[in-house]
Amino acid sequence: MLTLQAQKRDKEKNSVLRKKGLMPAVLYGKKTPATSITLSQKEFVSAWQEAGESSVISVKTPDAEFEALIHAVDLDPVTDYPRHADFYVFEKGHKISVKVPIEFIGVSPAVKELGGVLVKVLHELRVEAMPKDLPQKLEVDISSLVAFGSQILTRDIKLPAGVTVDETSEEVIALVAEPKEEEVVEEAPVDLTQIEVEKKGKEKTPEEEAAEATAAASADKASKGDKKKA
16 A cells, blocks of 8 residues: 655645645545645655555554545646645545546457447446455456447446446447548539630730731831831
8 A cells, every 4th residue: 555644734835835845635534524734746646646546545644644545636737737635534444436447458350350430438437345445447358349339338347356336237338330431522523615715815806906916017017117227
């Protein structure tokens, strides 16, 4: 079991605590009054990454030792680093109900060979167990998904000893859907006659043709006059 050392929190501001590498937190439970504490932020991050929110952690203060679960973690919106945590102290000898993350393993033939789409309906599952029996995660093997429409239900999960699922046994965890066919957009046929007209350019009017002929004749006459002067 992981252990975290904590101190009862005084009136120091959160910003001052964080500069010291400390993090504010709260301990509470059905029979445990809410207690403000501080602990090493670095040690908390390490324990949180290892235990998650479904493994028991021992929190030691100068006055007592508590077996608790990390119940909620507040993250800094900029750094995404933990800045506050809640520890839920459970009653010894009683089962507790928590949500456990689902980890999908294996390869689905319907996805690999048929091109199906894996739809993960649930990413966590609420289970009930004694604190010592709580799993950190639940593995779901998707190799049983062999055809379009294949499903994995909560009753198909192999649970560790002493663990039961709080959800209905018919809850869908994952399924394989058929891939959507892409719509084929038909392009309009190309008008070759229009392209030919554009290549030739705009047709000239009779008036424009006559004006061009007059201008050409004048230019030719002027050219001959210049030659005679020479």
